[in-house]
Amino acid sequence: MVFDKPAVEDGAAMWELVNNSTLDQNSVYKYIMMSEFFSETCVIAKENNKLVGFVTAFIPPERQDVVFVWQIGVASDQRGKGIASKLLEELIDRDACRDVRFVEATVTPSNDASQTLFRRLARKYETECEVTEFFSEDLFPMDDHEGELSFRIGPINK
Ligand SMILES: CC(C)(COP(=O)(O)OP(=O)(O)OC[C@H]1O[C@@H](n2cnc3c(N)ncnc32)[C@H](O)[C@@H]1OP(=O)(O)O)[C@@H](O)C(=O)NCCC(=O)NCCS
Structure with missing residues (x-):
């Protein structure tokens, strides 16, 4: 499994993974844009060159000690193997997150997997x-x- 920053060429695969999940759908443009302008705070996981998970996040300009996770998703046949946890750890370890002390995200009350992941x-x-x-x-x-x-x-504390 390879963890890396996304390139614009990864946008379509992130969008497809979202379309095959219960996550809110967005335009493919949004993933291409995140890969271009926020790649320092986005992480992709690939196995045999195939995207199996991603996290898109950003540091709010007015709160440099926070990284806000906008979406995290893992392909349904790859869940429960610790990939989402690893994606978050990779994000926190990035140079761009050196001043980050808090990870924030919003989660719907019915999303047990996501709540467990953040806890x-x-x-x-x-x-x-x-x-x-x-x-x-x-x-x-x-x-x-x-x-x-x-x-x-x-x-x-890192
Ligand atoms: C949420 C999601 C990203 C977790 O990915 P994952 O790679 O399976 O997560 P991990 O394997 O790292 O597991 C993290 C924790 O969540 C738990 N977990 C995973 N799936 C779960 C489920 N369906 N129900 C309850 N807990 C679950 C794991 O047991 C683990 O906790 P533990 O170490 O205490 O056992 C994945 O289920 C997903 O893509 N869901 C659809 C998209 C989504 O809802 N994204 C989050 C919106 S913010």
Whole structure:
């Protein structure tokens, strides 16, 4: 398994992985754009040159000690092998994250796998996982979108 920064050529495979999952769908442009402008805070996992997982993230300009995970996904036939955990650890270890002390993400209440993933990350770094209500359901125009909880993991000591 190879963990690396994404190139624009990886955008289409990230988009396809998302389309085959329960994650919110976005345009392929968004993945190409992340690979071009935010590759320092995005990680891809490839096996035999095939994309099997990715995390797209960014450091909010006004909070340099935070890396916000916008999406993390692993191909369904590759789940449960620790790939998502490794993607997050690779992200935290990047030079671009040298000042990062908190990992933040939003997660829907029904997403058990994702909640376990972030709680496990807090355990790994022997730190806190603070969960608060964040984006309320009424912000989303569609009928079937849950509200999103904020997960804030840290402070992380590297
Ligand atoms: C969430 C997701 C990225 C986890 O990927 P993964 O590579 O299987 O995760 P890991 O193998 O690193 O497992 C991390 C932890 O989550 C747990 N976990 C994995 N799948 C789970 C599930 N379906 N239900 C409950 N816990 C689960 C693992 O047991 C592990 O915890 P442990 O070490 O305490 O046992 C993957 O399930 C996925 O792509 N889901 C669809 C997309 C999604 O929901 N993304 C997150 C939105 S923010």
